[in-house]
Amino acid sequence: MLLRICTLITALSCVSGVTVVTQKPPALTVNQGGTVTMDCNLGTVTNSAARWYKQVPGGVPQFVLNYYHGWSSPTYGTGFSSSRFTSNHQSKSDYRLIINTVEVGDSAVYYCNTWDGSANEHVSQLFTP
Template identity: 40%
Template sequence: MLGILCLLIAAVTCGDAAKAVTLTPADLSVPVGREVIFNCNIERDDRDYIRFYRQFPGNAPQLILRHRRSLSSPSYDSGFSSSQFDAKASSDVDFKVIIKQAKVEDSAEYYCDTWDSTAAEVVSHGGTKLLVTSSDVTPPVVTVFPPSNDELQSKEATLVCMATQSIPYADVTWMACGRQATGAVATGPAERESNGNYKISSYLTVQTSEWNSDVPYTCKVSLGSQSAENTIKKSKCAT
């Protein structure tokens, strides 16, 4: 995820920096309507803003707000407002960013960054995964598709997992023989369907020889306490 973030947020460092930025907690699961508090520590004040972002899987980060201790209130980017979010500074380096009443649509990953004058670059920390659950959230419907016949003529082949669900965020895990799969995984952004549900597609690239040896592959999609999975292997596929 750090590599993806570095590609999406300009000037974010991928190496060591003179200043550490931390965002806690690491993962959160809360019911709809709950207040959510993120703690961002920037270690040293360089008289710059802290910036707070939201990112849905497969999409570029969205800047929510900027804040610094000298301001009475944060400034918001387009599409966000004080009715949804707030930020407070307890010191020059300690900030709290607050979602006032979490909605299912707030399920995403969140990031915090600021300027490091010593390293002359923006430094970032994030990956706080927030999942907002509701009694209306039902388990996803998961379908796994085998590689195409054309792909099976090459050394590598791709399995496709498609999940239909009621929220735009989910954790997708691929397993082989009950253990985490070692192949390359790519999960696309959620796509909203005409009925209001969301579709997420995830792709696992495997060695064709493994597929031909009848290894069982499982795609598991989790929405907090709700999850579903589907398993596929060559001998169970129609010829």
């Protein structure tokens, strides 16, 4: 079964207008059982963790994982584990969510979120089916 995960690239910026979190690619198609990756750039925030959330239509956001480039592994939300969900980083501001052995239930909106200490607020971006 083919699963399609799309992204809505609408960057949300903080009040100062400096920090912009962006995610890519714009569309993902993966076979059930395959692997999918979603990238998140934290913009000017380089000393903060990337937090990932999943939200199914009509549901509340679920915390998937939190990962910081200085950590050896992510921390996980309830119901999510390293056997299928993980993260890595390419730089201090570029993070990747990886979902292995994709299931139909993985189709959802995925939010990348970070804390901008200079603006004293959270900044987010989302992927949506």
